[in-house]
Amino acid sequence: MYKSLSEKLAPPCGDRQHVLVVADDPGVTELLGTTLELAGYRVAAVDTGTEGMARLAQHRFDLVIWDTTLPDLERFVRGRRVAPADRPPLLFLTTCDSLHRLAPELSPGTEDYVVKPVRIAEVLARTQALLRGPSPERREETARYGELVLDDATCRARRGLRPLGLTPAEYRLLRHLLANAEHVLSKEQISRHVWGEFRANQAIEKLVSRLRCKVDQEESALIHTRRGFGYWLGCPSH
Structure with a gap:
């Protein structure tokens, strides 16, 4: 079901940041x-959404990990929009069935998700990224390919004047494709960059398909398949 702790862990990466885990399993x-304690974080855990919101009101946390299967998710989602500058980054544990409700409301750069069953490597990678935030040298950085523009400070993308509304995973995929524009990336390369580990072909294909629908919705295609090899971003004429 869940990856065991016998899986090789990376060296401690936390700096005693305080993480709140809200899950009833x-x-x-x-x-x-x-896992998080071994990685150098301090962890508090509660098993209801009500208690989770009470803890957030009483204490300061550096990161919150919230299980979206808890029955009071909707109330928490509404409440998290209050005083966004004062709230910690959020990492959601979600199922494939509920992802469609969660993803459109995410704020890339300060919110992310992992799909259950959880994988240790992915949780640690997403935790590090959320706690790190955009580094100073990246705050003004934009990446471009023709009319496609990605802003790494806000983790938002647009094609021309049209905002793309990407989920965190879609943004990571598009950023990786753009950074390697006109070069084919294998499914394994993409999977390890997006999730921190290799995933089944079906998961990658679904992610690429969702991204294509947003990037190539109205204009000529930028994301292409090289059958048997992988995917690449660019203009076919190049």
């Missing part, structure tokens, strides 16, 4: 708590 709570 004891197996998930134990796995995340042990």
